[in-house]
Amino acid sequence: xxxxxxxxxxxxxxxxxxxxxxxxxxxxxxxxxxxxxxxxxxxxxxxxxxxxxxxxxxxxxxxxxxxxxxxxxxxxxxxxxxxxxxxxxxxxxxxxxxxxxxxxxxxxxxxxxxxxxxxxxxxxxxxxxxxxxxxxxxxxxxxxxxxxxxxxxxxxxxxxxxxxxxxxxxxxxxxxxxxxxxxxxxxxxxxxxxxxxxxxxxxxxxxxxxxxxxxxxxxxxxxxxxxxxxxxxxxxxxxxxxxxxxxxxxxxxxxxxxxxxxxxxxxxxxxxxxxxxxxxxxxxxxxxxxxxxxxxxxxxxxxxxxxxxxxxxxxxxxxxxxxxxxxxxxxxxxxxxxxxxxxxxxxxxxxxxxxxxxxxxx
Numbered sequence: 001x002x003x004x005x006x007x008x009x010x011x012x013x014x015x016x017x018x019x020x021x022x023x024x025x026x027x028x029x030x031x032x033x034x035x036x037x038x039x040x041x042x043x044x045x046x047x048x049x050x051x052x053x054x055x056x057x058x059x060x061x062x063x064x065x066x067x068x069x070x071x072x073x074x075x076x077x078x079x080x081x082x083x084x085x086x087x088x089x090x091x092x093x094x095x096x097x098x099x100x101x102x103x104x105x106x107x108x109x110x111x112x113x114x115x116x117x118x119x120x121x122x123x124x125x126x127x128x129x130x131x132x133x134x135x136x137x138x139x140x141x142x143x144x145x146x147x148x149x150x151x152x153x154x155x156x157x158x159x160x161x162x163x164x165x166x167x168x169x170x171x172x173x174x175x176x177x178x179x180x181x182x183x184x185x186x187x188x189x190x191x192x193x194x195x196x197x198x199x200x201x202x203x204x205x206x207x208x209x210x211x212x213x214x215x216x217x218x219x220x221x222x223x224x225x226x227x228x229x230x231x232x233x234x235x236x237x238x239x240x241x242x243x244x245x246x247x248x249x250x251x252x253x254x255x256x257x258x259x260x261x262x263x264x265x266x267x268x269x270x271x272x273x274x275x276x277x278x279x280x281x282x283x284x285x286x287x288x289x290x291x292x293x294x295x296x297x298x299x300x301x302x303x304x305x306x307x308x309x310x311x312x313x314x315x316x317x318x319x320x321x322x323x324x325x326x327x328x329x330x331x332x333x334x335x336x337x338x339x340x341x342x343x344x345x346x347x348x349x350x351x352x353x354x355x356x357x358x359x360x361x362x
Contacts, residue, residue, distance in 0.1 A: 004237070004238045004303070004304060004335075005236055005237055005238070006233050006235065006236060006237070006238065006241075006322050007236070007322065008335065009321065009322050009323070009326050009327055009330065009335070009339075010321045010322050011321050011339060011342050011343065011346075012346065013321060013346060013352060014346065017346065017349060017350065017351060017352050017356075018170050018171075018351075018352050018353055018356070019171075019351040019352060019353060019354070019355035019356040019357075020171055020172065020173060020355070021355060022178075022182040022183075022201070022355045023351075023355075026182065026186070026201070026202070026203075026204050027046060027047065027202055027203065027204040027206070027207055028045075028046070028047075029045070029046040029202050029351075029356075029357045029358055030043065030044070030045060030046070030350055030351070030357040030358075031044045031045060031046045031048065031049060031202075031357065031358050031359065031360055032044070032341060032344070032345055032348075032350065032357070032358075032359040032360070033052065033359070033360050033362075034333060034337070034338075034341050034359055034360065034361045034362075035362070036332070036333045036334075036337075036361055036362060039334075039337040039340065041340075041341055041344050043348060044360075046202045046207075046357075046358060047207070049202075049207065049211075049315070049360065050207060050210040050211045050213075050214050050216070051214075052360060052362070053211065053214060053216045053267075053269065054215075054216075054267065055214060055215030055216065056215060056216075056217070056264075056266045056267075057216045057217070057266060057267045057268075057269055057313075058216075058217045058218075058219060058257055058258065058261040058266055058267070058268050058269065059211060059216050059217065059218050059219070059269045059271060060218075060219045060220070060221060060254070060258075060268065060269065060270050060271060060275045060279065061185070061187055061200060061203075061218060061219070061220050061221075061271050061275070062185075062197040062200060062220070062221060062222065062223050062271065062272055062274045062275050062278070063185075063187050063188060063189040063190055063220040063221070063222055064188060064189075064190050064191075064192055064193040064197060064222050064223060064224050064225065064274075065184060065188035065189060065190055065191045065192065065193065066165065066166065066183055066184055066188070066193045066194070066195065066196050066225075067092065067156075067159060067163065067166075067191060067192065067193065067194060068159055068160060068163030068164055068165055068166070068180075069091060069092040069093070069159070069163060069166045069194045070089065070090075070091050070092075070163060070164040070165070070166045070175070071089075071090045071091075071092065071123050071132075071159075071162065071163055071164070072087050072088070072089060072090070072123070072124075072164075073087070073088045073090050073121040073122055073123045073124075073134075074086070074087065074088070074121070074122050074124070075088050075114070075115060075119050075120070075121055075122075076119060076120040076121075076122070086114075088109060088110070088111070088114075088115060088121065089109070089110040090107050090108075090109055090121065090123075090134075090147070091107055091108040091109075091110075091166060091194070092105045092106075092107050092194065093105075093106050093107060093108060093144075093194050093226055093227040094106040094194075094226050094227065095192070096146065098148070101151065102148060103148065103149040103151065103155055104137070104146060104147065104148050104149075105134075105146075105147050105149065106140075106144060106145070106146055106147075106227070107144070107145050107146075107147050108142075108143050108144055108145075108227070109143050109144075109145050110143060112142070112143030112144075112145075115136060115145060116136065116139070117136050117137065117138065117139050118135070118136060119135070119136045120133060120134070120135055120136075121133065121134045121135075121136065121147070123162060124162070125161070125162060126162075131152075131158050131161065131162050132149055132150070132152065132155075132158055132162070133149070133150040134147040134148060134149045134150065135147065135148050135150075144227075156191065165179040165180060165183050166194050166195060167179060167183065167354075168195065168353065168354050170320075170353055171353075171354070171355070182201070182355075183196050183201075183354075184196065185197065185200035185201055185203060186203055186204060186205060186208070187200065187203065187208070187220065188200075189220075189222075190222045190224075190249070192222075192224035192247065193224045193225040193226075194225060194226060194227070195225040195354075196225070196354060197223070197225060197271075197272045197274045197275070198272065198317045198353075198354045198355075199271050199272030199273075199315050199316050199317055199358060200271050200272055201354075201355070202315075202358055203271075217257060217261070219253065219254040219257040219258065220251070220253075220254060221248065221249065221250055221251070221254050221275060221278050221279070222248060222249040222251075223246055223247070223248040223274040223275070223277065223278045223298075224246055224247045224248070225246065225274060226244055226245070226246045226247075227244045228243045228244035228246065228324070232322075233322060233323070233324060238303050238304075238327065241301050241303070241324065242299065242301070243299045243300070243301050243324060244299065245297040245298065245299045246274075246277075246297065246298055246299075247295070247296075247297050248278045248281070248282075248295065248296060248297070248298055249294075249295040250278070250282050250291065250292075250293055250294055250295075251293055252293035254293075255290075255291040255292060255293050258279070258291050258310065259290045259291055262310065267312045267313055267362075268310050268311055268312050268313070269311075269312065269313040269314070269315065269362070270311045270313070270314050270315070271315050272315065272316055272317075273314075273316055273319075273325045273328050273329070275311075276302065276311050276314060276328060276332070277298060277300050277302065277328070278298065279310040279311055280300060280302060280306075280308060280309060280310060280311065281298040281300045282310075283309035283310045284300070284309070301324060301327075302327070302328040302331050302332075303324075303327040303328070303330070303331050304327070304330055304331045304334075304335055305331065306331045308331075308332065311332070312362070313360070313361065313362035314329070314332055314333075314360070314361045314362075315358055315359075315360050315361075316329055316358065316359060316361070317352075317353065317354065317356055317357070317358050317359075318342065318345060318350060318352045318353065318356055318357065318358075318359065319353070320353065326338070329361070332361060333361045341359060345357075345359070
């Protein structure tokens with residue numbers, strides 16, 4: 001692993017292949033099926049996914065729910081205590097534990113240079129009244145700030161009212177009302193992500209029912225996608241990569257399902273890289289013993305040379321060049337076969353990234 005460089009995971013992607021909108025109908029995506037043993041590729045539709053699983057397979061989903069985490073504020077300067085008319089973008093990335101009653105959040109702020117420690121931020125409702133207020137407590141690198149929000153009766157209800165869905169920066173448009181539904185999975189439940197677990201976006205209630213009818217068991221874990229999804233890798237070598245921590249929960253039901261599947265040698269299929277990271281982190285924590293229900297944080301970085309303990313098959317979207325997610329997929333199926341699959345996807349004009357098509361590696 002030490003000899004590999006971030007540059008080794010680059011590929012050419014025409015900008016027009018980056019999906020700017022979800023498919024007209026959920027579940028109508030294309031799917032590239034990749035045989036991990038032979039490297040063989042097959043162009044398919046996501047509607048065929050249930051047929052690629054076998055009765056008894058365990059399919060693991062991430063049930064995190066995306067927050068409308070992009071907000072807009074006016075700032076009050078420290079020196080003059082005057083409100084600025086200039087708008088500041090505030091992107092909430094992580095809830096932080098504080099003193100009792102404190103509502104602390106890490107956030108990315110744009111433009112970051114102008115927002116100083118001690119400043120007050122005011123977030124308006126449609127009628128112009130202040131819906132939220134926050135004080136800047138700390139300043140971090142790359143525009144990061146620690147904010148303390150003034151108490152309100154229901155913070156998340158206010159977020160739902162004034163927040164915007166945090167579409168990734170490669171989607172060059174403002175969020176729309178439709179994104180409130182389409183940038184969530186149909187099985188999302190646990191509020192806390194600032195990005196969707198995008199492999200899950202393809203599923204519909206009908207496809208989930210078809211999987212159940214086929215005898216496929218489903219388990220749900222929770223990993224809240226955080227800042228690391230958006231942070232570029234600012235190092236040259238893979239052995240220098242450190243990811244941000246993300247919070248996860250492995251329930252008793254999910255642990256039981258996984259332990260039984262492993263004991264019975266049934267295939268475990270992960271829906272998305274977030275599920276892979278959670279399961280493989282938990283397997284490392286268990287150190288060969290049965291999985292136990294718990295919550296925690298993970299900063300696991302999976303790259304070529306990693307030995308997978310739990311995951312046997314993977315459904316995932318197409319990821320950014322030189323990203324930790326592409327490195328994870330390459331660890332699972334081999335760097336050269338994965339890059340070959342990506343070249344095929346470009347040639348066949350698959351749609352890339354969050355609202356794009358998917359690949360199934362087994």
